[in-house]
Amino acid sequence: MSNVSRRNFLRLGACAISGACAVNALPAIGRAAESPDITTLRTTLPYPRIKLAAIGRLKAGVEHLTAYPDPASPVVLLKLGRPAIEGIGPDQDIVAFSRRCSHMGGALVFRAETGTFHCPLHYAMFDAQKDGLMVIGQATDNLPRIELELDATGDIYAVGVKGLLYGRQANVLA
């Protein structure tokens, strides 16, 4: 499961203006900085564990379309063909993301040549290799990433989501 809380992440961000580099040190400090008075927002939603595919069926650059954590949330499972942040598998290149743009929910299109997701509504662009980082666009968060696990038999499971899925108040619907 995730879950360094966003609050702790932000707390760190405040003192670490050099941002991207400094947050590498996040987990340890994050836990240390936990503060009981802001727990209202920290959630441990009951994410299901769902098998998305067997690793052998994935081909580099080819999208495997599926859904998580329920059928109303389209996601894409990808073997990028080059190591990705949070990538799993022997090549550390398997990642999964929501297919709804984190700006206003547009249906994202993947382009294998650049490894990017593109929104036809307002032209947001997200980098699949970089954990869904918004390259450009009007979204207020990077693209939600599906947290994956690979079991001993080579099956890939979705076990959680980082970031809020567009169109939901909580990733797991009430």
Place this chain on the structure above:
Amino acid sequence: MSAIYHGDDRVPIPPSDAQQFSTVCSYCIVGCGYKVYKWPLGKEGGALPHQNALQVDYTKQQPEQSGTWISPAMHNVITERNGRRFNVVVLPDKDCIVNKGNHSVRGGTHGDVLYASDRPTADRLTHPQLYRGGGQFPTTWDEAIELGARVIKASLDKWGPDTIAMKFFDHGGGGGGFENNWAVGKFFFTGIGTKMASIHNRPAYNSEVFASGDAGIAPLPSAYLDAELADTIMLIGANSYETQSIYFLEHILPNLGGATIDQKQRLIPGETHASGKLIVVDPRRTATVAVAEAHAGKENVLHLQINNGTDIALLNALSRLIYEQRWADQNFITQRTNNFPAFQQVFQSQSLDEAIRLTGISKAQMMTAAEWIAKPKADTARRRTLFLYEKGLIWGLKNYENVASAVDLALLTGNLGKPGTGCGRLGGHQEGYSRPAYPGQRPPVNVDEVAIKGGASKVFWVAGCNPVGGTLNAQSFRVALAQRTALVNQALGSTNGGSLDEKVSAIMNALDKGGLFLIVQDIYPIETAQYAHLVLPAAQWGEMNLTSINGERRLRLYQKFMDAPGIAEPDWKIMARMAHRLESAYRAEGKTEMAARFAGFAWNTDEEVFRAASAGVKGAQEDYGETTYAMLQALGTNGVQTPVQEIRNGVPMGTTRLYTDDKMFTFIPAPWPGFPRQIQTLIDDARYPFWVNNGRANHGWQTLYDDLRKPYVMGREPLPHVEIHPQDAGQLGITNGELVELFNPYGSVTAMAVIVDANAPGHVFMLFEHPKGWLNNLTTDYVDPATTIPYYKGTKAGIRRIGGLPGMNECLSFVPTNRA
């Protein structure tokens, strides 16, 4: 472990009884409407529509573009001064006709930077601070104002009004608005009477569009509707996808894609209509060009990738081509303009070959542009062309002529006052300007040079801007500021334990010897404040009621929905505090005339200042007449477009677009002037081979004052980036994400390399303002002598590789941003 930011995986639900407020984004000129929901922490609405304030069924997935989705960045938990805690959601308003529920990355993350003591905004200025004992320490308003007033009064009495210099916001939106601007102007112009005034982003007190004013055109003559109706839109020095994002996405792009043809036929019957065409004048292939091409097809987008500083040559060449093709609007020229012969003489004196050589634009491209601007339509109706320009033109080679050449092209083709036409700025920040008249002359004095570096002023009050990095030739400005303020620090250090009288006496002694007393008024401890003797904490957007207009003169009320941190106050109250103290000091001395200059600040509410400020906008594009807060509140996020014509049954009647009457205009002849000495010297020096263009990026706002406190944004731009062409990067041995140094005789700056072919080889583009690397260290001290506006957009530099920073490029994306 990932180092990429992801927000929470849930947000709280606003309950049905949540308090609701109406506001407008605090950032860019577009002014998207927002709704604010506020309710006590620990309480939440239910998931069913009748159980929550948005009447949304949270048990189901919402459809795309629902206009009711709350992203985590739109939410925060705040603490009021009485200790009570609230959830606050700042949600784009789907009923606002400006944004229709849409939002940019900037406005959409407003919730993230509301003041919260357990968030990155915890470093907001909460109390006045005074320099003593070698540092800045909290004090009361009374002591801070007393010391400031004593120093100001002593300087004013001893050396006169021009010894008090200021550099202040003149914004609408965040921190500004008609209220704060009026109080600032009344204090400095009616009270002090100083000519050493300058506006936040430049060294003088001036309009950025003097030429447009001289031609008779207000800066914001059109409506956003006109971008939906135009046959052609010409963006000059503007990257609107990244800097006026929602104007571009909601009003310009639909036209280019043909979605507004029905509306054109309805509102402009009797002529043929098609999808709009877009011309972009920019030395760089921007995201705007890429998105427009993706949306409308390359055949409907013309990118004129000009050489830096050659706008005038291009625009005059287009005027010449249009005139020679007999596509000029002869009726308009005859009936509505003066001075055409002088303009004709200028555009005819520049050969087409000369223009092609200077601009790098081919004759064929110029001809296409001329056709799109002015070749009559199939039914012989004139094309409706909307000219929109911004900093690329305004801060280009020579401000006055740059703007004049765009205005002349619009007048030549009769594009004012009719649906789908216009010629004005796109705008950076919103507008809310209302002040008594500036006592100086045109061209206004260069305050950076004369008052600060030159020593003419003894007191410098800075508010809502960060000039140690934001002003031109910033490195030399910073050195002068450090040296002069240090003299006052030393003097204060010699009075340890001294009384206020002794402190003032020591300060005055230091000022006499070349010292500078610095007051910085802001919401954050910005870099300029590090040099200050007095730091004053201001309230921010949402912490007071304020009013402003957007880029189509749309006036709205931005309601207060939370307390300012600590004892911070609205700028108008701070100015009033200082005025009261000066008034009583002069009265005590029996100087009634001086006392009277500081009278009239006894306002009790934000609205009282708004009403007083109406005196400063009479007859201007901002004129809001007798409009009140209650009237604006009733109009919500749609407000009213100024000038307000009349109040009918309690409702202000506005103006969609200006110049639908028979107003006369004046051509302003503007020959291409060549490069100024400072730039030519750099051009002639082989050590500085790169042209350095600069501008904003989509994810950042102004000096990044809020963005530094948005982890999501800082994850994207931890250091300022500089775009370098692959060919140049190859020769310099630079790869993506490496640190490079740009240098010239004016200064040097470090930046993070992004290798992309957006600019021509030999040309680089750097982010304009970032506290981790100030581009302005490289800009020269040149200003247009006619307007005292800098040539920020053009300087030259050498580049050397410094090296990689571990972890930097792993966490960033180097996919080009100008591919859609």
